[in-house]
Amino acid sequence: MPFARWARxxxxxxxxxxxxxxAAFATLGPARALAAAWDRLPAARALLGDAEPETAxxxxxxxxxxxxxxxxxxxVAVDSPMTSVDYVRSIHLFAERNPSPExxxxxxxxxxxxxxxxxxxxLNESQTVIAIARTSTGRVLAAARNIRVTISGCLxxxxxxxxxxxxxxxxxxxxxARRGAPAEVLTLINHPMETGLRVDDAGDPVPERIIxxxxxxLNGEAVMSARLYRSLAANPYLRFFVAPDxxxxxxxxxxxDTGRTAEAEAPVRLA
Amino acid sequence: MTVKLDRRRALALxxxxxxxxxxxxxxxPRVAKAASGRVVVVGGGxxxxxxxxxxxxxxxxxxxxxxxxxxRFYTCPFSNLYLGGLREFESIxxxxxxxxxTYGVTVxxxxxxxxxxxxxxxRTRDGAAIAYDKLVLSPGVDMHWGALDGYDETAAExxxxxxxxxxxxxxxxxxxxxxxxxxxxxxxxxxxxxxCPPGPYERVAMIxxxxxxxxxxxxxxxxxxxxxxxxxxxxxxxxQSEYGDxxxxxxxxxxxxxxxxxxxxxxxxxxxxxRHKADVLNVVPPQKAGFIAExxxxxxxxxxxxxxxxxxESAMVDDIYAVGDATIAAPMPKSxxxxxxxxxxxxxxxxxxxxxxxPPSPSWANTCYSLIAPGYGISVAGVYHVADxxxxxxxxxxxxxxxxxxxxxxxxxxxxxxxxxxxxxxxTWGTTGA
Ligand SMILES: Cc1cc2nc3c(=O)[nH]c(=O)nc-3n(C[C@H](O)[C@H](O)[C@H](O)COP(=O)(O)OP(=O)(O)OC[C@H]3O[C@@H](n4cnc5c(N)ncnc54)[C@H](O)[C@@H]3O)c2cc1C
Numbered sequence: 001m002p003f004a005r006w007a008r009x010x011x012x013x014x015x016x017x018x019x020x021x022x023a024a025f026a027t028l029g030p031a032r033a034l035a036a037a038w039d040r041l042p043a044a045r046a047l048l049g050d051a052e053p054e055t056a057x058x059x060x061x062x063x064x065x066x067x068x069x070x071x072x073x074x075x076v077a078v079d080s081p082m083t084s085v086d087y088v089r090s091i092h093l094f095a096e097r098n099p100s101p102e103x104x105x106x107x108x109x110x111x112x113x114x115x116x117x118x119x120x121x122x123l124n125e126s127q128t129v130i131a132i133a134r135t136s137t138g139r140v141l142a143a144a145r146n147i148r149v150t151i152s153g154c155l156x157x158x159x160x161x162x163x164x165x166x167x168x169x170x171x172x173x174x175x176x177a178r179r180g181a182p183a184e185v186l187t188l189i190n191h192p193m194e195t196g197l198r199v200d201d202a203g204d205p206v207p208e209r210i211i212x213x214x215x216x217x218l219n220g221e222a223v224m225s226a227r228l229y230r231s232l233a234a235n236p237y238l239r240f241f242v243a244p245d246x247x248x249x250x251x252x253x254x255x256x257d258t259g260r261t262a263e264a265e266a267p268v269r270l271a
Numbered sequence: 272m273t274v275k276l277d278r279r280r281a282l283a284l285x286x287x288x289x290x291x292x293x294x295x296x297x298x299x300p301r302v303a304k305a306a307s308g309r310v311v312v313v314g315g316g317x318x319x320x321x322x323x324x325x326x327x328x329x330x331x332x333x334x335x336x337x338x339x340x341x342x343r344f345y346t347c348p349f350s351n352l353y354l355g356g357l358r359e360f361e362s363i364x365x366x367x368x369x370x371x372x373t374y375g376v377t378v379x380x381x382x383x384x385x386x387x388x389x390x391x392x393x394r395t396r397d398g399a400a401i402a403y404d405k406l407v408l409s410p411g412v413d414m415h416w417g418a419l420d421g422y423d424e425t426a427a428e429x430x431x432x433x434x435x436x437x438x439x440x441x442x443x444x445x446x447x448x449x450x451x452x453x454x455x456x457x458x459x460x461x462x463x464x465x466x467c468p469p470g471p472y473e474r475v476a477m478i479x480x481x482x483x484x485x486x487x488x489x490x491x492x493x494x495x496x497x498x499x500x501x502x503x504x505x506x507x508x509x510x511q512s513e514y515g516d517x518x519x520x521x522x523x524x525x526x527x528x529x530x531x532x533x534x535x536x537x538x539x540x541x542x543x544x545x546r547h548k549a550d551v552l553n554v555v556p557p558q559k560a561g562f563i564a565e566x567x568x569x570x571x572x573x574x575x576x577x578x579x580x581x582x583x584e585s586a587m588v589d590d591i592y593a594v595g596d597a598t599i600a601a602p603m604p605k606s607x608x609x610x611x612x613x614x615x616x617x618x619x620x621x622x623x624x625x626x627x628x629x630p631p632s633p634s635w636a637n638t639c640y641s642l643i644a645p646g647y648g649i650s651v652a653g654v655y656h657v658a659d660x661x662x663x664x665x666x667x668x669x670x671x672x673x674x675x676x677x678x679x680x681x682x683x684x685x686x687x688x689x690x691x692x693x694x695x696x697x698x699t700w701g702t703t704g705a
Pocket of ligand 1: 319344350381411433467470561596640
């Protein structure tokens with residue numbers, strides 16, 4: 001059974017982290033039970049420095065179980081006034097047990113208006129997903145959640161990347177009710193996000209090919225940018241916000257590791 | 272109702288006295304005392320009817336009450352064949368005569384409205400309070416109304432889901448029959464998990480068969496909230512070889528996810544704002560466990576029922592067991608076949624526990640047959656067990672139909688599928704649905 005674009009097929013044997021987490025929940029509450037998650041992961045710990053992150057005011061949303069680890073929707077939301085002096089500067093996502101745990105690192109400007117980000121992640125196996133946020137005032141926040149990954153017996157997968165659509169982009173921007181209110185931006189680019197870790201049917205390694213970077217500008221001003229990693233699901237999908245002061249044009253740019261870029265533009269209107 | 276029940280209980284007691292000496296040869300040594308008890312089963316579908324029957328089969332001394340509103344149950348399996356014009360609707364209907372007459376199950380045709388796990392009582396819609404020692408819930412799925420913008424019960428009268436067999440299935444069939452040749456049929460398929468992973472893909476094949484034979488200029492658009500699906504290469508090969516370009520599948524990443532339904536206009540809108548107008552619109556919405564599971568307090572935030580893997584007892588409430596589509600049993604799919612084998616395991620667990628014995632250690636099996644055209648069947652099979660405290664697929668035990676196979680192979684699988692339907696119906700309700 002070919003497991004699309006990932007090195008190891010998902011092991012059908014379950015990893016017991018989720019179970020252990022649930023047991024601990026009962027006595028310690030979710031925050032402390034999973035606190036060790038960011039201490040276990042050097043990349044996450046490095047981001048936090050010496051700080052003990054706050055665990056209130058950040059919400060990490062993902063399903064408890066996913067029947068298809070190749071694309072799992074994950075959302076992060078942080079309580080923040082999002083003013084020019086106090087805003088969430090970055091959100092980082094990690095998948096602890098993936099071959100490379102980094103999923104995405106997004107940098108925001110106050111122009112996003114709302115500190116919220118949704119994307120789709122590849123999960124190699126059952127594990128803990130970690131989100132870390134840093135604010136312009138020096139606060140750090142962190143959240144972690146367990147997820148169990150199974151493959152349903154009726155869900156025998158196919159390697160379905162549609163190469164004809166390669167680098168097609170889509171974007172949809174909602175109309176904000178008033179000036180300065182956040183509008184929702186949905187965007188997707190058709191791209192295989194080849195990890196470089198998988199072999200093709202003939203047994204030859206498939207070279208790495210991923211989108212490294214995403215940039216969003218409103219009327220030439222940076223709204224947000226993101227570094228994308230191998231653990232982001234194929235066909236990178238992002239949902240974020242923009243709070244326009246005036247109508248204009250949102251310009252989105254994706255940059256591949258080859259240097260190739262793709263662009264999309266969408267008008268931003270005020271309702 | 273209560274009177275009837277009491278009479279049944281009395282009969283069951285007489286039955287107990289009468290059969291105490293005859294030990295059935297079903298494998299569990301029987302302990303004469305303390306082996307009886309009261310079992311209530313909610314739902315007379317694949318899971319519930321099987322559970323009721325097998326508890327009785329393995330220990331007739333146990334008093335079993337089945338609560339199911341329908342007097343005749345229509346199966347989702349093979350309802351796609353009805354849509355394709357290959358089966359009569361009545362051929363997928365089954366009644367409860369065998370359970371009642373052969374096995375002595377008390378069948379109450381009403382809804383279970385509430386469960387009190389403290390008092391161990393089920394309350395029915397017609398006012399009865401039925402006490403249990405062990406409760407089995409197999410309520411199947413409820414549509415998660417409102418989870419998809421614009422799709423509620425009223426909308427389903429115009430754009431049917433037909434994801435529970437019955438009036439909805441007949442409505443969809445009559446709409447297909449009323450549609451002019453050259454029309455567009457749209458099916459919106461949900462994200463996982465949902466009832467019957469291959470169901471939408473078999474459905475479009477069966478409707479394509481109906482179009483090919485009656486309305487050959489018509490088209491089918493399958494808008495999907497997923498990037499891949501069950502038996503995908505086999506389905507796609509079959510669609511192509513049997514129906515050419517009639518079926519177009521639009522994946523999640525190609526903007527296939529429907530986010531809004533306008534049932535009056537038979538129009539859907541996708542995530543990135545594309546609108547599609549149908550002549551016949553079939554919306555399969557997100558689902559959750561049947562409402563009684565929530566009333567019993569056994570669902571989690573996902574809307575489904577977590578269970579202890581080895582016994583399918585609720586992970587949250589003692590002495591309540593759940594089987595079938597309502598449960599979180601992944602990697603087992605939400606299929607009638609799984610509901611049936613899960614129910615047999617639960618029956619064995621309950622019979623053992625009421626007798627004060629250790630429950631046997633389980634394994635389960637599943638095969639999902641799908642029909643692409645008359646004489647063109649495909650399948651995927653799996654065997655499951657408990658490993659490291661979780662349900663897991665037994666490596667190397669399952670399999671899927673080969674991609675390259677001669678017509679005779681597909682033909683054989685179509686026959687196996689029909690035989691499977693007759694066998695599982697017979698196992699569950701004692702009728703084969705001829
Ligand atoms: C189009 C389609 C095709 C399918 N094809 C196949 C196939 O080929 N093979 C296969 O294995 N599976 C197939 N399935 C899946 C199969 O239908 C389900 O997995 C199966 O019905 C699950 O059994 P269950 O007992 O959980 O629920 P159900 O069979 O739905 O039974 C639930 C019963 O509970 C009753 N109920 C609910 N709530 C209450 C209450 N509060 N009080 C009393 N009664 C209640 C309902 O009336 C219903 O009769 C298909 C499904 C669809 C939609």
